[in-house]
Amino acid sequence: MALKLILPTAAGALQPYVLSGNEPVQPARGTRFDRIAYSAAHVVADPLAPADPWLQPALDWDATIAYRQRLWSLGLGVAEAMDTAQRGMGLDWPTSLQLIRRSLDAARDVPGALIASGCGTDHLAPEDVKSVDDVIRGYEDQMAAIEALGGRLIVMASRALARVARGPQDYERVYGRILSQARQPVILHWLGEMFDPALAGYWGSADVDTAMETALGVIAAHAAKVDGIKISLLDKDREIAMRRRLPAGVRMYTGDDFNYAELIAGDGFGSEPTHGGSDALLGIFDAIAPAASAALGELACGRVDRFHAILGPTVPLSRHIFAAPTRLYKTGVVFMAWVNGHQQHFSMVGGQQSARSLPHLAELFRLADAAGLLEQPELAVRRMKSLLAVHGIDA
Template sequence: MSTVLKLLRTGGTLSPYTPGRSGSFTQPQNPLISRTAFSAAHVVCDPFADTNPLHDSRIDWDATLAYRRHLWSLGLSVAEAMDTAQRGMGLHWTRAQELISRSITEAKAVNGRIACGAGTDHLLPSNEVTLEDVEAAYEQQCAFVEGEGGQIILMASRALTAAARGPEDYERVYSRILSQVSQPVILHWLGDMFDPALAGYWGHRNLNEAMDVCLRVIHAHADKVDGIKISLLDADKEIAMRRRLPSTVKMYTGDDFNYPTLIRGDEQGYSHALLGIFDAIAPAASAAIQALDRGDMAAYERILEPTVALSRHIFQTPTYAYKTGIVFMAYLNGHQSHFRMLGGQESSRSLTHLCELFVLADRAGLLVDPELASERMRLVLAMHGII
């Protein structure tokens, strides 16, 4: 018998809601081949750790690594220690190193693909930070990832944004790092809607001018660039940049609003994926890529179309709070036993937001066990005084 919930809706009203049946998403029998699809994976905190949760959150390693095995079982690749894992918002570099090391070991055990974030987040931005400091910080983290046997995702740097005086400084730093790495990396251009500290990246506020700088770096070091993930939430900008990349360099969409169209592509090309939303919609993402592999465009559209409203809701302003929705989905679907996050970030979204997320996930067929999800939603409602 389906559970009827009283959900808090916009305007402060309570409305009855009965979830439907879960969607039917097929497990892949073969590797996904038509697109490379990375899911940026979240971390599960340890709710029993007797530490200050605002400054010293601990990770539940069993649950965190189990979720990565879940993603690999769906044929997806894992983007590790990225912003979805609360990098710079609860996950500091010391803890990220352990996460990277453990996840690479797991990846090798199941033959799963993994790429790991390397940045400068152990270097606090300030007026005293020099370009040499930024380069040294990048070098330290890149050396660690490659030393563990991982592919690098070269993350955008808050410290570089603070230290750079113009586009030539970005070209200098990226040229130095790319000349040293031993394997091609994935560059990551994260827009300021995801991290306000990155405003004006590549030395320009104007995105077209910033893109010109980024493309100069890529063309100068094409042999060291596997691809670039851009997270600007602007499909036209991504397509324009995609068409200007060297033929050997992939575009990895980071557009959590327009991913179905960008991954499907057009007559001149398509984007691969490196998406935070693929953590929350992993079964649907896998099934959609399987449909592309079969050449079944109708099934591809049918699977992903209802996930877009959910993604746009999870990534609504302030966009950087999207991690809360990602973890809430994992909680609803039984991948973790609690709704706690590093740094107490579970409080970053309102109860109304979480109720709407529940409805949109249900409509997309992404509540794996509607009864379990309803019981967990009921507990969250009760915690907020709704019995």
């Protein structure tokens, strides 16, 4: 019997919806990739913690680590304590460092587990940051703490640097100092203002092309210390242009949650293998992990058509999750984990489960069904009905 329920529309009406009956995407066991693929992983809040959820982050550590173990089991790496984990958006630095420590400990029990961790300046009080020297010290504090745990670094874009820098030379100074000290090659992180308005004008210019020249100059000057750069500008043409200009061996990690399928597939252009297609460091891979794993496995086998057949249907879902205001995408990611049974509740750090409307979540449910991403359809329907009931809808 077909599964069905009542769902709200964007116009505020209620309409019956019958599930497609599509088989959930299932990657083959032991899938191997020819791309490096990190999933920026979300955290699972603890709704039973006696804390004010708007002010104090409280995590369910067992469920949070179990989700990372799931990602590793699918062949995906974990980009830890990034914005998908609500880093700087509800998750403070002490909790982030504990998260990094616990994830690194868990990774040691998983052969081949890939993990890199966000290093930033979010522990600095805005009123205490007067100069780029303060920013450097902030980066160095987190860098030392993560490296002491044996972690690899993702050098995150800094709100503090964006606020105090007076031009490209300040970015060159900060990144030059940090890269020169790194124990092993790092991933740089360029997050567009659509993800975080406080990062407007990053790299010292509001003009993206000018900013890109600065970033490329920093990378060229320290190429041996740069594994790659993740850019999240939602501009595929600029990503491709930058990818083609990276030094030999430096990877482009796509952070484009609108165009990731074609960017990962690549165009084969360039003498460097890593410049003909992007690797990945994506928030959407948290929500579409089985499809991402299955598609990357097909790509590694040269079955490009199958890659697109699996990953293509996930793109409308991703564009919906990351719709403006883009910074609220975490709500959709956690919603997907909940309806698929990977956590027992739809609660988030900072109460962010309320950041998206019920019609938005209903459309997300439809798109997940169409893409074969409802892993347990009966459970997904029950949980969606429970959410609708909270909003007074008898589905």
